[in-house]
Amino acid sequence: MTEPTILAHALDDLATPYRSHTCGALRADDAGAAARLAGWVHRRRDHGHLIFLDLRDRYGLTQVVVDAREAPEAHAVATGARPEDVLSVAGTVARRLAGTENARLATGEIELRASELTVLARAETPPFYINAPDAPVDESLRLRYRYLDLRREPLRDRLLLRAALVRAIRDAHHRAGFVEIETPILIKSTPEGARDFIVPSRLQPGTVYALPQSPQQLKQLLMVAGMDRYFQIARCFRDEDLRGDRQPEFTQLDLEMSFVAEATVMDFVEAMIVEVSRSVVPERPILEVPFPRFTYPEALERFGSDKPDLRFGMELVDLAAALGPVPSGFRVFDETLAAGGRVKGIVAPGLGDASRSRIDELTAFARRHGARGLVHVAVAADGSAHSPVGKFLGEERLAALVAAAGAAPGDLLLVVADRSEIVADVLGRLRQQLGLDLELADPNVLAYCWVHRFPMYQWDRDNGRWDATHNPFSGVVPEDEPLLVTASGDPYRPSIDDPAGRARAMQYDVALNGWELGGGSVRIHRRDLLERSFALQGYALEKMHELFGGMLEAFDFGAPPHGGIALGIDRWAALLAFQTNIREVMAFPKTQSGSDLMLGAPSVPDAGQYAELGLRHLGVEQALRALREERATGDRG
RNA sequence: GGACCCGUGGUGUAGCGGCCAAACAUGCCAGCCUGUCACGCUGGAGAUCGCCGGUUCGAAUCCGGUCGGGUCCGCCA
Numbered sequence: 112m113t114e115p116t117i118l119a120h121a122l123d124d125l126a127t128p129y130r131s132h133t134c135g136a137l138r139a140d141d142a143g144a145a146a147r148l149a150g151w152v153h154r155r156r157d158h159g160h161l162i163f164l165d166l167r168d169r170y171g172l173t174q175v176v177v178d179a180r181e182a183p184e185a186h187a188v189a190t191g192a193r194p195e196d197v198l199s200v201a202g203t204v205a206r207r208l209a210g211t212e213n214a215r216l217a218t219g220e221i222e223l224r225a226s227e228l229t230v231l232a233r234a235e236t237p238p239f240y241i242n243a244p245d246a247p248v249d250e251s252l253r254l255r256y257r258y259l260d261l262r263r264e265p266l267r268d269r270l271l272l273r274a275a276l277v278r279a280i281r282d283a284h285h286r287a288g289f290v291e292i293e294t295p296i297l298i299k300s301t302p303e304g305a306r307d308f309i310v311p312s313r314l315q316p317g318t319v320y321a322l323p324q325s326p327q328q329l330k331q332l333l334m335v336a337g338m339d340r341y342f343q344i345a346r347c348f349r350d351e352d353l354r355g356d357r358q359p360e361f362t363q364l365d366l367e368m369s370f371v372a373e374a375t376v377m378d379f380v381e382a383m384i385v386e387v388s389r390s391v392v393p394e395r396p397i398l399e400v401p402f403p404r405f406t407y408p409e410a411l412e413r414f415g416s417d418k419p420d421l422r423f424g425m426e427l428v429d430l431a432a433a434l435g436p437v438p439s440g441f442r443v444f445d446e447t448l449a450a451g452g453r454v455k456g457i458v459a460p461g462l463g464d465a466s467r468s469r470i471d472e473l474t475a476f477a478r479r480h481g482a483r484g485l486v487h488v489a490v491a492a493d494g495s496a497h498s499p500v501g502k503f504l505g506e507e508r509l510a511a512l513v514a515a516a517g518a519a520p521g522d523l524l525l526v527v528a529d530r531s532e533i534v535a536d537v538l539g540r541l542r543q544q545l546g547l548d549l550e551l552a553d554p555n556v557l558a559y560c561w562v563h564r565f566p567m568y569q570w571d572r573d574n575g576r577w578d579a580t581h582n583p584f585s586g587v588v589p590e591d592e593p594l595l596v597t598a599s600g601d602p603y604r605p606s607i608d609d610p611a612g613r614a615r616a617m618q619y620d621v622a623l624n625g626w627e628l629g630g631g632s633v634r635i636h637r638r639d640l641l642e643r644s645f646a647l648q649g650y651a652l653e654k655m656h657e658l659f660g661g662m663l664e665a666f667d668f669g670a671p672p673h674g675g676i677a678l679g680i681d682r683w684a685a686l687l688a689f690q691t692n693i694r695e696v697m698a699f700p701k702t703q704s705g706s707d708l709m710l711g712a713p714s715v716p717d718a719g720q721y722a723e724l725g726l727r728h729l730g731v732e733q734a735l736r737a738l739r740e741e742r743a744t745g746d747r748g
Numbered sequence: 749g750g751a752c753c754c755g756u757g758g759u760g761u762a763g764c765g766g767c768c769a770a771a772c773a774u775g776c777c778a779g780c781c782u783g784u785c786a787c788g789c790u791g792g793a794g795a796u797c798g799c800c801g802g803u804u805c806g807a808a809u810c811c812g813g814u815c816g817g818g819u820c821c822g823c824c825a
Contacts (some may be wrong), residue, residue: 154785161782177749194775211783219785235778239759243786244775247760251817305824351824479751479821497758581825605790620825624779630825 135171175533195234316725367675413540420625433515631676
């Protein structure tokens with residue numbers, strides 16, 4: 112139950128015609144006072160001539176007693192009261208009879224003895240229990256009647272937590288001299304990786320606005336404008352498939368600072384995160400301050416992930432050395448190493464007695480993520496190692512692997528041999544999954560960390576160009592600036608052998624408990640360098656000017672060095688509320704297919720709306736055909 | 749684009765080829781009850797098993813499709 116805040120007390124003083132106090136405000140000290148409460152009937156306990164009503168609002172719950180002899184009219188109304196009816200009750204605050212206090216309620220020492228009771232609104236029987244917060248309910252029902260789900264304690268408290276989070280964020284930024292600035296929602300489409308949501312223009316038929324995937328360019332322009340320190344709680348839109356941690360519209364803490372080095376931004380953001388965390392969830396320990404900082408290669412090497420969960424160990428171990436001189440006898444390992452691949456493993460503590468089917472599960476998991484197989488070595492209680500590949504490797508090598516991995520009796524060593532990226536990805540995912548399965552992570556701990564020094568680009572095989580690993584505006588680590596060139600010398604002709612592939616970005620991500628919380632970078636603020644970077648990313652000069660002309664031009668008018676970051680508010684709030692699904696911290700989320708089950712969005716517009724926008728619908732059949740034809744043209748021009 | 753899971757009175761589940769026009773809990777309705785707080789007691793109403801089609805003598809139960817919800821891969825930072 113949430114304690115009333117200072118604001119709640121201020122509200123009490125407002126004394127609306129419907130209530131003198133909230134349902135969470137009254138205490139033993141108020142005994143004898145007249146009071147009026149308004150709220151929803153949480154529960155009714157009818158003892159005939161005596162009726163108890165629990166009256167609920169978002170501040171709490173107060174027991175109302177209606178006695179037929181004291182207040183016959185009120186009693187008659189109370190007899191007909193039903194759960195979720197909205198009542199206004201006037202009466203006297205009284206201490207409960209000795210022995211009938213309810214220690215589970217903040218207001219449990221008192222009750223309101225009703226003298227007058229008015230029904231402000233009747234309620235249908237709700238489609239699910241509002242007064243039993245633990246009762247499981249199908250999520251589509253909860254979404255359809257979201258306003259009822261929001262009356263329930265868990266979701267209500269999560270929204271309150273989220274509000275506290277956003278408030279703490281605002282406080283911290285204002286104190287640090289940041290200016291909160293809103294940026295437009297109707298902007299221009301910019302290829303930032305994700306698909307844009309499009310809004311057709313009525314005033315200029317045939318043209319469209321795009322909804323921002325983030326205010327990236329706008330905030331950089333604010334730096335050019337000299338705003339120096341900007342932040343915004345910004346709504347962002349991405350038209351991609353949904354997940355538990357991805358909604359088509361979501362909220363970011365977006366910030367940008369001028370005249371900064373990488374460390375300036377990271378230090379501020381880290382301090383802000385620590386302060387906000389301690390203010391919003393003071394009872395939850397932060398694993399390590401300052402946050403551990405890993406370079407991208409180190410994170411992949413040790414955790415197989417660029418968003419490692421640091422609440423448990425289980426680091427990846429290189430086993431090549433322990434295998435000894437090649438050939439080891441196991442051909443998969445030998446060939447992998449000969450081809451420049453890696454043989455690495457992780458130790459699952461206590462899983463040495465895993466059943467065949469459990470092993471099969473893990474193997475299937477590994478295969479699903481691209482591994483050709485999964486080698487397991489079980490360490491028995493007596494320390495002996497057992498593995499299906501034992502007959503190839505021999506006892507000695509098996510024992511060496513176990514020793515190198517640090518596996519103890521009762522543990523299970525899992526080994527993947529493959530290309531470096533696959534080994535990291537598969538073991539990283541296995542590590543995360545096993546960490547959860549084996550409950551290795553303390554759920555209460557907040558383990559923030561930084562991962563930085565990402566590669567600037569990744570080679571895009573399909574389109575023959577470099578793709579920005581994160582953000583197309585990210586700056587290059589100063590000493591790597593000479594690498595931003597192609598092998599051919601012509602930046603407009605990228606190839607996989609370009610030195611640019613080795614360039615590192617001034618890019619940093621924050622992770623929390625295995626989730627990516629956000630990322631940012633120090634940007635390129637020089638026009639020539641930005642043009643070169645865009646060229647490597649496959650943008651012809653004209654296309655570049657068409658897409659980013661405004662920004663490039665702005666950089667000719669004195670752009671300060673600047674950098675920033677964006678953090679996912681939904682994810683942050685979810686993790687602070689012990690949730691693994693951001694729908695649980697959003698007031699009105701959408702389903703996996705992007706529907707709003709409450710409003711019925713998206714919906715078919717009327718013909719008139721189409722006409723006004725100069726649009727005509729193809730019909731579902733033709734639209735799908737057009738879509739198929741449109742496929743495979745991933746050209747940037 | 750793909751894989752998997754779920755869909756039975758208001759809600760949550762059971763039933764998984766005939767014994768089921770379907771069971772249990774809770775909710776709902778009615779009656780009784782002056783100290784409850786998931787109040788209690790008594791009685792009652794309420795689902796043709798998401799939808800369509802098929803297999804079968806017979807389908808909630810098997811098969812195919814479809815719709816809705818979820819998890820995941822791809823996609824997405």
